[in-house]
Amino acid sequence: xxxxxxxxxxxxxxxxxxxxxxxxxxxxxxxxxxxxxxxxxxxxxxxxxxxxxxxxxxxxxxxxxxxxxxxxxxxxxxxxxxxxxxxxxxxxxxxxxxxxxxxxxxxxxxxxxxxxxxxxxxxxxxxxxxxxxxxxxxxxxxxxxxxxxxxxxxxxxxxxxxxxxxxxxxxxxxxxxxxxxxxxxxxxxxxxxxx
Numbered sequence: 001x002x003x004x005x006x007x008x009x010x011x012x013x014x015x016x017x018x019x020x021x022x023x024x025x026x027x028x029x030x031x032x033x034x035x036x037x038x039x040x041x042x043x044x045x046x047x048x049x050x051x052x053x054x055x056x057x058x059x060x061x062x063x064x065x066x067x068x069x070x071x072x073x074x075x076x077x078x079x080x081x082x083x084x085x086x087x088x089x090x091x092x093x094x095x096x097x098x099x100x101x102x103x104x105x106x107x108x109x110x111x112x113x114x115x116x117x118x119x120x121x122x123x124x125x126x127x128x129x130x131x132x133x134x135x136x137x138x139x140x141x142x143x144x145x146x147x148x149x150x151x152x153x154x155x156x157x158x159x160x161x162x163x164x165x166x167x168x169x170x171x172x173x174x175x176x177x178x179x180x181x182x183x184x185x186x187x188x189x190x191x192x193x194x195x
Contacts, residue, residue, distance in 0.1 A: 030050055
């Protein structure tokens with residue numbers, strides 16, 4: 001059943017656009033950033049193209065993992081030696097380990113869940129990267145990298161009433177949280193005075 005689902009997903013998934021922005025320093029292993037558009041409907045940004053020992057590979061967008069200081073509970077990146085808030089020395093071996101024993105310092109924000117999709121994304125990105133490198137070399141000084149800015153513009157068909165409804169709901173949730181906090185505070189004060 002799962003294999004049938006994976007096969008259907010693989011047939012329906014298409015990378016319809018890849019935008020590549022080359023980095024400036026040719027000595028850097030990070031060669032480019034890119035965005036991938038899936039089925040002309042969904043964009044994933046901040047994929048990285050890194051030069052590896054066997055050629056370029058695609059690193060998925062990720063976030064730094066963090067934990068909390070045992071003393072003040074402030075959030076710190078797992079590579080931090082000291083708490084950014086109170087200065088307490090942090091355990092250098094507190095990062096979780098992967099199957100090979102390496103510290104896990106980042107977590108993917110988006111990634112393929114099967115090898116066929118990973119291969120399709122990899123091929124599309126590496127192909128677009130090679131084309132962008134060729135275009136940059138051909139253009140020389142006049143080369144201008146592609147931009148990702150137009151992904152930020154909202155469509156003109158945004159439903160203003162829907163957005164307003166979402167904002168009203170958010171305000172209602174915040175108001176209920178404040179009321180609950182006040183009620184809890186009053187109950188704690190009453191309980192403390194009765195003792």
